[in-house]
Amino acid sequence: MTKELAAKELGIGIIGTGFMGKAHAFAYRVALAAFPDIPVPRLEMIADVNEASAAKAAHQYGFARASGDWRALVNDPRVDVVSITTPNTLHKEMALAAIAAGKHVHCEKPLSPSLADSLEMVEAAEKKGVSTQVGFNYIKNPLLKQARDMIAAGELGEITGFRGIHAEDYMHDPDSPYSWRIDPVGGPGVIADLGSHIIGMARFLLGPIADVSADMRTVVKSRPVSRGAKERKGVLVDDVARILVNFGRGCGGTIEANWVATGRKMQLGFEISGDKGSLVFTQERLNELLFYRAGGDAKTNGYVKIESGPQHPPYGEFCIAGGHQLGFNDLKTIEMGEFLRAIGQGKTSTPDFREAYEIQKVVDAAIASSKTRSWVVVG
Incomplete structure (x- = not known):
């Protein structure tokens, strides 16, 4: 060597x-x-x-x-x-x-x-x-970068709304044991665990969130102290968080985080509406992005499926053929590749600690809002 x-x-x-x-x-x-x-x-x-x-x-x-x-x-x-x-x-x-x-x-x-x-x-x-x-x-998905580029290029026109959700069901069983994940010593519940992903995705696509109005609820009130135990411990963190948001760019929207959504394994997705069109995405079909362009013939107009392929870098670094699809571990590989490249070049990689802090400011504002039942300015 x-x-x-x-x-x-x-x-x-x-x-x-x-x-x-x-x-x-x-x-x-x-x-x-x-x-x-x-x-x-x-x-x-x-x-x-x-x-x-x-x-x-x-x-x-x-x-x-x-x-x-x-x-x-x-x-x-x-x-x-x-x-x-x-x-x-x-x-x-x-x-x-x-x-x-x-x-x-x-x-x-x-x-x-x-x-x-x-x-x-x-x-x-x-x-x-x-x-x-x-x-x-999840924001390392080439189609998420495509979506952001389309928004920035004005293909959706003026953005009028955002609907985002991250819902799974791994905590829906009331007999699943108490763990570090729901111990308040480790911070809030689903709003931090899943909500941070969709909040981060919203920021990635549309920029900073200015203020929030949130409703956070604990659905499962107690859990066994260990698997199969009769003794139960009270749950103090949230299972469901629903948030009204206003973005700094001027549009509004909604965000939901839910880890008791029975039947959902990875409903991480969004719908972004603009006066010229809309985009729809879900992690359950992470190689597809739906695009609707307003103003077409009503008889034939509808959502067009954009399918991930080599035309969406860095997909081609994994496979030269479109339609063969990327997976979760490929997104993690893109993440690590970008991180290591940034280190090698002496540049900043994103999302870095600073961006994670900005995401957490939204989480904290939502918690404060839910407690006071009022709108709270982020940061």
């Missing part, structure tokens, strides 16, 4: 071996194959509180080493990039330690349980000059 090539390597460390840890590992392994212009991601270390799980993951995903101590990973001189895929309450401590050690940091959303903690993380990263990214990978 030449010194020039070695200089383009980045040692990767992942904290956590669960669902998102696995997704990060897949993405780092594949990123170079899709994006040959990025620094070489060297799979250096993976850590988990369960050392056996870490060792198993290191073998399975091809990491050089494993550890039962995340601090060892953060402080290891061969690790340049730290991916944090742990529960929310651990994000701040891990991220600040990694930043202090001069590492670039990818953190899953939400950034932290509180807005103040998130701002501390943002300021630490910006002061240290490290690159950051937060796991809003």
Whole structure:
């Protein structure tokens, strides 16, 4: 290996071996194959509180080493990039330690349980000059970029409305046990867990949200303390959040987050209306974007399906044929590829810690609105 090539390597460390840890590992392994212009991601270390799980993951995903101590990973001189895929309450401590050690940091959303903690993380990263990214990978879909370009080009005309939703059903069973996900110590419930995705998507497409009026409800009032236990613990976080929003650009809209939507596995989508047309998207059919152009012949006019293909970069880096489709892990690979490229070029990658903080400001405004039953200005 030449010194020039070695200089383009980045040692990767992942904290956590669960669902998102696995997704990060897949993405780092594949990123170079899709994006040959990025620094070489060297799979250096993976850590988990369960050392056996870490060792198993290191073998399975091809990491050089494993550890039962995340601090060892953060402080290891061969690790340049730290991916944090742990529960929310651990994000701040891990991220600040990694930043202090001069590492670039990818953190899953939400950034932290509180807005103040998130701002501390943002300021630490910006002061240290490290690159950051937060796991809003759904906006990495080439068709979402296509939608944003169409809006910016005026193809929908003046935007008149936005309807967004992120609904799943993984918490609909009242006998599913109490967990970190619904512990208020980790922050709010569905509005942070799912709502942050659709809020981030709304901002990606239409820009900042100016003010909100929200209604947040707890549907399942208690849950077993463990699977099958008779003892139950009261639930204090939201299961459903419905928000009226006004965008800084002047249009209004609605946003819903719901993790008790029986039958829904991934209803992350939107409808954007303008005076010249509209766009419709759902993650359940993530390779399709529907476009309606106003003013056509009423007998034949309707939504046209835009199907993802090589004409929508970076789809072609994965497959040269249209209609063959991208998937969730491909979106994660695009996310990691863009992050590593930004690090290599000394540029900012987005959504970074600052954007995650802006998303969290909307979440906090919605919580305040629901409590006061009034409109609240964001930030």
